[in-house]
Amino acid sequence: MRLDTQKKIARWLKSQILLNARVIKYGVVGCAGILVNLSTMAFIFTISSQRGWLPSAVATIVSTTGNFVMHNLWTFSDRQHKGLRLVRGFLSFALISGVCVCVTTSAYVGFTRSVANLIITNSHLGGLGIVLTCQFLAILTGASVSYALNWQFTWPRRRETAPADITQVQEI
Secondary structure (H helix, E strand, C coil): CCHHHHHHHHHHHHHHHHHHHHHHHHHHHHHHHHHHHHHHHHHHHHHCCCCCHHHHHHHHHHHHHHHHHHHHHHHCHHHCCCCHHHHHHHHHHHHHHHHHHHHHHHHHHHHHHHCCCCHHHHCHHHHHHHHHHHHHHHHHHHHHHHHHHHHHHHCCCCHHHCCCCHHHHHCC
C-alpha cells in the first residue's frame, strides 16, 4: 500500500474516532444540561407559584448557558473559541439557544396542553411529575434542533482540519 494511501486511511480513521467521541461528549453535556434544566424547573415550582411557560424558559436558559461552557471547553476542544472568537461563538450559541428555547418552550406548552385533562394532573405530586415529564420531552425536542444548528454554525469544521475525502479512501 502506498504511503499517501495509508495517510488518507489514517486521517479517515482519526476523523471517525473524533466524530464518535464528540457525539458521546455532546450527549454527556446534554444529559448534564437536562439535569440542570429539570432541577431548575423543580426548584422554581417548589419555591413559587409561577406556572406556565416562564419556568420552562428560565430553566432552559440556565442549562444552555452551562452547556455552552462545557461544549466549548470539552466537546469541541479542538475547535474551541478563544479571545474575540469566544464572543462570536457565544453569540452564535446564544442565538441558536434562543431559537431552541422557543422550540423547547413551545413543545412544553403543547405537551402540557395535551395532558391537561388527565385526572392525575390535579394532584400536587402527579402535577409535578407530569410537568417534569412534559419538560423532559420538550428538552429532547429542543436538543435535536440545538445539535443540528450548533454543529453547523457555532463549531463548524475548519477547512484545514477537514478529513480526507472519504469516497477516495473507500475506493482503495
